[in-house]
Amino acid sequence: MHTFGGKTLFLDRSDINTDEIIPAKYLTEISKKALQPYLLEDLNLEGFDPAKDIAGCRVIVTRANFGCGSSREHAPWALEVNGIHMVIAQSFARIFRQNMFNCGMPAIDLPEEIIDRLFNEFSGPDTEIYADLETGELTVEKQGQRTKIAFTVSEFDRALVAAGGWVEYADARYGTTGS
Amino acid sequence: MQENTGKTAAEKIFDAHRVDNPAGDMVVLGLDAVFCHEITTPVAINDLIARGKDRVFDPSRIMAVIDHVTPAKDSKTAMQGKIMRDWARRHHIEYFFDIGRNGVCHALFPEKGFVRPGYTIIMGDSHTCTHGAFGAFAAGVGTTDLEVGILNGVCAFHYPRSIKIEITGELPDGVFAKDVILHIIGQIGVNGATDCVIEFAGPVVAAMSMEARMTLCNMAVEAGATCGICYPDMTTVDYLWPFIRTEYDSRQAALEDYRRWQPDKGAAYQQVLKFDVTDLPPQLTYGYKPDKVCPVSEMQGTAVDQIYIGSCTNGRIEDLRVAARVLSGQRINDSVRGIVSPATPEIYQKALDEGIIKTFMDAGFCVANPTCGACLGMSCGVIAEGEVCASTTNRNFYGRMGKGGMVHLMSPATAAATALAGHIANSNLYRE
Numbered sequence: 001m002h003t004f005g006g007k008t009l010f011l012d013r014s015d016i017n018t019d020e021i022i023p024a025k026y027l028t029e030i031s032k033k034a035l036q037p038y039l040l041e042d043l044n045l046e047g048f049d050p051a052k053d054i055a056g057c058r059v060i061v062t063r064a065n066f067g068c069g070s071s072r073e074h075a076p077w078a079l080e081v082n083g084i085h086m087v088i089a090q091s092f093a094r095i096f097r098q099n100m101f102n103c104g105m106p107a108i109d110l111p112e113e114i115i116d117r118l119f120n121e122f123s124g125p126d127t128e129i130y131a132d133l134e135t136g137e138l139t140v141e142k143q144g145q146r147t148k149i150a151f152t153v154s155e156f157d158r159a160l161v162a163a164g165g166w167v168e169y170a171d172a173r174y175g176t177t178g179s
Numbered sequence: 180m181q182e183n184t185g186k187t188a189a190e191k192i193f194d195a196h197r198v199d200n201p202a203g204d205m206v207v208l209g210l211d212a213v214f215c216h217e218i219t220t221p222v223a224i225n226d227l228i229a230r231g232k233d234r235v236f237d238p239s240r241i242m243a244v245i246d247h248v249t250p251a252k253d254s255k256t257a258m259q260g261k262i263m264r265d266w267a268r269r270h271h272i273e274y275f276f277d278i279g280r281n282g283v284c285h286a287l288f289p290e291k292g293f294v295r296p297g298y299t300i301i302m303g304d305s306h307t308c309t310h311g312a313f314g315a316f317a318a319g320v321g322t323t324d325l326e327v328g329i330l331n332g333v334c335a336f337h338y339p340r341s342i343k344i345e346i347t348g349e350l351p352d353g354v355f356a357k358d359v360i361l362h363i364i365g366q367i368g369v370n371g372a373t374d375c376v377i378e379f380a381g382p383v384v385a386a387m388s389m390e391a392r393m394t395l396c397n398m399a400v401e402a403g404a405t406c407g408i409c410y411p412d413m414t415t416v417d418y419l420w421p422f423i424r425t426e427y428d429s430r431q432a433a434l435e436d437y438r439r440w441q442p443d444k445g446a447a448y449q450q451v452l453k454f455d456v457t458d459l460p461p462q463l464t465y466g467y468k469p470d471k472v473c474p475v476s477e478m479q480g481t482a483v484d485q486i487y488i489g490s491c492t493n494g495r496i497e498d499l500r501v502a503a504r505v506l507s508g509q510r511i512n513d514s515v516r517g518i519v520s521p522a523t524p525e526i527y528q529k530a531l532d533e534g535i536i537k538t539f540m541d542a543g544f545c546v547a548n549p550t551c552g553a554c555l556g557m558s559c560g561v562i563a564e565g566e567v568c569a570s571t572t573n574r575n576f577y578g579r580m581g582k583g584g585m586v587h588l589m590s591p592a593t594a595a596a597t598a599l600a601g602h603i604a605n606s607n608l609y610r611e
Contacts, residue, residue, distance in 0.1 A: 019576040024555035028255040042578040065370040071305040073321035099321035155202035170327040176236040178332030179209040
């Protein structure tokens with residue numbers, strides 16, 4: 001299975017909503033690629049500059065309830081077209097989390113104390129995090145410092161990532177089921 | 180953990196619609212209806228075409244509307260509408276609501292009788308939880324889930340955990356469902372019901388109209404909930420009667436049938452919360468999250484630039500009636516501008532017949548067509564940087580109604596009173 005990871009962007013706030021991830025005015029776009037310049041444009045977080053801070057990042061680490069609000073899958077798409085294929089958070093809003101796995105991208109939740117530790121010991125521009133979905137292990141690296149953190153992903157979510165998303169998975173199994 | 184001796188409302192619906200258990204507690208549900216709008220559906224349609232899967236599981240169970248930006252404001256939104264229109268035609272989707280017949284999805288679809296107790300419904304819109312007001316399980320989903328819904332008529336969810344919220348006491352005059360739900364979200368937080376279904380129960384909910392129940396359930400997602408559910412009762416039957424009269428011999432027979440979607444007595448809840456609303460004053464939000472809630476009196480006098488009355492939360496006929504009662508022949512303050520958008524053509528027509536549109540126009544409001552536009556800063560009432568909007572909508576996120584703008588969420592009564600005063604104010608329907 002694909003290994004996810006790379007340079008990590010730390011967003012130190014809870015309740016970051018999908019309007020902040022991609023504002024509604026860009027929802028008139030009908031291609032994912034067109035969302036690329038607007039990721040996190042309206043993020044309400046002091047010191048964050050989307051023009052400087054996003055480039056090259058592959059992973060986001062953040063706090064609780066990431067992706068709350070609107071159901072727009074444009075939020076994970078905007079991450080995806082910027083090369084960010086994994087989000088690690090204390091918790092996720094239900095729809096955002098499902099959207100990530102439906103797109104074949106992991107949304108990994110970790111206990112508060114581990115998220116705290118990531119922010120305290122590893123936040124900064126030189127951190128890289130890699131996830132191995134088979135072994136359930138994150139590798140966190142910063143300037144020679146290196147640590148391993150265990151995580152769990154459900155069997156179903158792992159199957160979605162392996163299948164490349166929910167459309168192929170479902171169409172192979174459910175035909176025109178309905179109620 | 181209490182022993183589970185009965186089922187919650189959501190558990191009953193899940194058990195009746197389960198088509199698969201792919202792994203763990205994941206349940207694949209068969210869907211009774213898939214609702215579609217022009218913001219999240221065109222990408223799903225294009226993706227289905229690209230995959231060689233341009234099919235629909237059942238055209239009679241797909242309802243579609245153009246509501247977010249209508250009439251189209253530019254070439255891009257015109258193309259979104261065209262993709263919907265062509266798709267609906269190609270697949271013989273009869274329940275497609277185009278310009279002239281279109282309205283805000285979560286007001287329009289219930290009004291057409293598409294939502295019934297016990298139904299499973301998804302839509303690519305987070306406020307789909309509104310339809311739980313009918314005792315249905317209705318959830319907002321992303322475009323991929325919507326796409327699979329359109330293609331296969333199924334959607335996967337975790338087996339539901341439920342929170343029961345009992346609303347007791349007596350709602351004071353001038354205090355409405357909007358105030359109740361803002362207060363609840365303020366108490367439990369924007370993450371307070373994540374991954375859970377909320378059952379709204381108790382005498383206050385039982386006494387509410389379907390419109391008020393929809394307002395309540397509409398904002399369940401602002402506490403993170405998958406769906407808000409009210410128990411089907413005679414109020415539900417009365418609302419649906421024009422659509423179900425051929426299915427049942429009597430209203431009583433319909434009620435008997437719908438009772439199977441009420442929870443069992445011994446159902447197990449993750450949490451049971453009680454709110455007595457007897458002394459609840461009108462509420463509003465401050466800040467940039469829907470759980471930043473305080474009494475209107477605490478923000479009294481705060482300047483605003485725009486008043487917006489409408490949306491899937493509060494654009495229904497009862498909402499317009501209340502606002503018109505507050506306005507009653509007066510003009511809004513010169514320092515503010517007001518916009519009202521009746522949520523559907525039927526509501527608009529009723530408001531015309533009842534003289535409500537005249538009241539709004541005489542007061543100096545702009546009467547817009549039914550649309551979601553302003554609520555999410557897409558069209559028809561976007562605010563400028565640094566401006567403040569007093570709004571009956573459901574989200575006060577940073578930049579929600581326009582980049583750099585501030586939104587205070589409130590009831591239609593408070594919004595109308597604020598329009599008259601030119602600053603945040605309680606309505607004269609409420610006496611402290």
